[in-house]
Amino acid sequence: MRTEAVTIRADLLALTPRTLASLANRGLVKRAEKDLAAGAGPKVTVGEDGTVHGRFPDGTDTALPPGLGLDAADCGCGATGVCRHRIGLVLAYQRTAEDTDTDTEPEAEGGADAGVDGSPRAEAVFVDWSPAEFDDEALAAALGRPALTAARRVKEHGYLARLHRPTAADPEPRVELPTCTVRFPVPHELGYALTDASAALRGEVVALAVWAFRAGDAERSTEVSVGGRTATTERADAALRSALALADDLLLDGVQQAGPVFAGSLARAQRSLTAASLHWPAGAVAELREQLDAYAARGTRYAAERFALLLAELHARHRAAGRDPVGVLGTKEAPQTPLRRVRLVALGCRVGGTAGDRVAETYFAHAEAGIALVLRKRWEVTEGQSLTGHELSARRLLGSPLRALATANVVSEHTARAADRTVTIARGRIAATSVTPLGSAWRELPGSLLLTDVAAHLRAAGERPPRLIRPRVEAESVRVVRVSAVESIGYDPAAQRLEAVVRDPAGNEILVRADHNPLCPGGLDALAAALGDEEVQCVSGMLRRAHGRIVLDPLAVLTAIGVTVPDLAPGDGDTTLAMVPSRPSDPVTAALESALGALSEAAHHGLRRLTAPARTRLTDSATALRRTGLHTAAHLVGALDTALTREGATAAVPAWADAQIQLAVSLELHQEGAGEVRGSA
Template identity: 55%
Template sequence: MTDAGTSTAVRPDLLALTPETLAALANRGLVKRATKELDAGTVPALTTDPDTTVRARFADGTTAALPPGTGLDEGDCSCVAPGVCRHLIALVLAHQRVAAADPGSAPAAFTDWSPGGTGDAALAEAVGARPLAAARRTFERGYAAVVHRPSPDHPEPRVELPTCAVRFPVPGEIAYALTDAAAALRGEVVALAVWAFQAADAMDTEERSVPVQVGGRPTAPATTLPALDAAVGLADELLAEGVAHVGPVHGGALARAGAALTTASLHWPAGALAELTDQLTAYADRNAHYRPESVAALLTELHARRRAAAHPGVLGTREAGDTPLRRVRLVSLGCRVHGTAQSLVSEVYFAHPGAGTVLVLRKTWTAPEGKELSAHQLATRRVLATPLGSLATASLVSESVRRTPSRALTVARGRLGTTTITPVGAAWTELPDPLLVRDLTALTAGWDGRPPRLIRPRVEAEAVHVVALSQVESVGYDPAEQRLEAVVRDAAGTRALVTSEYRPECPGALDALADALEGGATHISGSLHRSGGGVRIDPLAVLTPAGTVVPDLAAGDGSTALAAVGRRPSEPLTAALDEAMSAMAAVPHSGLRHLNVPARARIDEAATALSRTGLTRAATLLRAFTETLDDGAMPNQEALAVRSGAWLAAQLHLLVSSELRSSGAGSGA
């Protein structure tokens, strides 16, 4: 029992520690044990020193103390347990119960505060000299971050760093900061998060979520980035010769250039070059992964990032290659499978509630010689010593994962024993905003003003969320497009269109999706996109009263008869832009040196269609490109440069116009 005659002055920092925060600082088991002991009457005697140090004496003689201005890990306990022990947890919980029993106590009011108010001296005391020195080196190089200021609905200030998140659950006390980074990196990333808040505080904006560029020197112009210049030069060679005419030597050169970009910490161009190399390999192998439109977009992205290199965040400069995460809890949002019968790629998507992000675990599966694979067969294949089908509907707690700047997950070899996997249950319903979306209109409003996708950070699963459903209005199948379409409403009543196309590698997916939507679906996970003024959901999984359904891994041969859906009329502006981009994609496929007459004629027809729909600027740029092709002679380097510049100008305009069109921001750029 608590001593009746002792003083127990209230410590606001201890009152702010919720059970969830305590579990993150220690572990859930210790919190449950300490709570159970208090409920059973094993209550320590509490006293408070003049400096507000809270002390607890337990019946077995164990003593514990928590000084002010320090975290739990700096507390003192006479027991032999390392780190944060159950006695320190019990001290906090007992202090909270004493404060709650005071008739004059009141619920804590929301505190609008910024960790950026922490001075260097206090920061050094909180994180230590060595971590602070490491953080200073990162600061000198510069780094990007997203700062989330507190609000009544989300009272914890939070920072998204390139490879981890940091949150501050106790107002005015950075010592209690929580991060998903490994313990050895905690002090460094806390300092980086504090400096990110300082940068946001210096900005003239009232926005709750603020992207910032912290420290560093101004990014050098593209002409002084030799690795990027070399990569763009190889891209120009590919545009000139065409995918159909370059050999394996060019693919090897692209791979080496990508490695040089990674070494130079130019992570986003490196990612684009890696995808471009994969496209060349797919074409050489006659693999269905090859898409001319993807090649065209990747070549354009490399040039766009070079042109915008001086702007923060465009190159991914100086972001850590990857970061080991401490004990982290992840919630699976389903699985996407794509590829061919000979080679399939599975992507399991995990929500990270503590960071408010989605991470991706990717694995490639190759069929034995002479055999074929289907997505359903992968359901029994093991990842993290667990069948893929189980992993795609599970919660994962691990001390073995690492996170890349693009939010991909990797697993440390030989440490699977530090990973536990349990069924996902109702974990989707407990996800925080914006992982769990109840109002699609509010979510998509936050997308306005973003830079074009061509120069945004290359973040995996950028648009993946869980949407709470209030109604499934209709489910139908369009046989002409081989596409399932369903009209649903979110919890706020906003309509959205769920669309999923038939893929031969996942023959049972559409049947399973239709059954799940018609079986009382309450939530759906997937990639969200604005389309035609509304929201389109590309589904990953569906939560029903019977459990979680992952359509891509479902059994079946696709023979179930589905109700037909009426054909949706083609939207003229979107159709014209799509055809123009498809026509222009023939250029890097065949090459500027080898573009044939039918390909030129198709571009002319696309320009005419653009004019008819009012996209005159796009039409003018396409015609300007075709005019550079009038001379039938083999082009010299000067002529190639002119053609390349005209193609890039048109392609940039088309890609950005298409993005603006799909977002509802306008009819063109």
């Protein structure tokens, strides 16, 4: 058959093996490829309207009309979804187009450069386009009016989205919505849009993604708030003010005065915030409850510094809500979205806990969405029981030991993703969730997760709002970094910290830094051994900047013999490690941290119950800030002390919030190297 230029189907030629597998599954693609190689493929014809027809040797007739996705195509086998016949017809058509006379050139935008073996090309061709080109009529025709109506209801409340425009390295435009991801693998075609949301939600989230591109293209931005730009509703405002009043009561009376009745009030405030779709303040209140519970139980999870930051976070979100209510208060999406069949790649595990429990956070790469997710599991520990990370690794989760799950590929049909990127996975019926060895999955991750140039990745991430008002997203900074060389490994006994200097393929220096975890005594030894292996390939972990350096807090290390998860490793921590000199804190960091400690102590005791030493510490902190050149911070801490003396504790609450927010943001900016903290800041 000779395929004329007018009948070239650029959409079919643009379908890569990865896209076909996402539309169906890898098994169907492999079977269709084998059938084609064995001569059992279809006879292909193309109609004048561009419909591609195929007749298979088993007598099945399949048709792929233009403008429709594969799931909407006609197939005589009767399958309701994407079947092997539809996949086989795409592959056969691509081979036929490749075999067409060389003087027939397909449209460049469609990317018809199939492989020489007749298989679909492995990589998508870059086309500079935007899904914003689809108007609402096109959305209704492709997705249906009910889906568009449901999407409009979400838009009325507002939602936050992050856009990824096509580039030569990553040619598929995609949108990160709060609880799912939508990508557009075929240029100028809606029917092939892919999402990890369940099939029932597909039309709704694709429409939301298109609207996000419209807003982003109009604003020339990558992070957008769509809809919901009206003033906060009375219900939401009341819920936020009620939570803020409880936070102020805590600040005035301190942790010691917060009994069960107050904990109940916080629980009600959390429910009200969640009902009003204010997910980020609700998360802060939930953490406040955890801090109070930990203090009451004398647990190590309580930290005065964290307690103070949570109080300041509620004030900061309330103050910034008028500027960006969707981004600051939390998206108004559903708290959880069920996902369709997903494949997750484990990136390691972090173990924490108190005297009464252990918590394992297993991190996963969701390759199709290009993001990291976290699965959290808690186990109770009986009194007197010692449960290390290595002992915990034998506990079963999803039918497998934790040590296997933390180094596995997980394929599940029963997964739900929350707005904060935590996931829940249910085993469901037999074979609905499978756990298999990791293999080479790390090396096959997309460029958004597997980094070969860390500095370029951090530059591309751009400036973000301060943590106090950022979306409360788990695993936001988790990445896998390729390692080209390990230059040094050493232990700082003063800080109880292992530090290693590695380089990525682009030559960037990365400081791999891990603190001793008493629940995982063999962790640092295992990390040192893995990094000392001559064939280190990758390290996963939380990536950030600190004091101008690139720092990676490691979760796992991949070597030629497999993956090492330090928190789950055996051992007593008795290996002798080479020493590195401890690095003294710089004066700015020391002054800011000391002042934040004074403010945290004030919040812990309560402004009404401040002791004389606590008041003295506030005064000394203001003096130290002034000597360091941080005059604005010094003035705010001094203003708090003045308000306590002249106006009383209640009037001093805003002054405490001013000082805490200023110092927390200043320390964050200084540590990340995002900018110099100046005296007039």
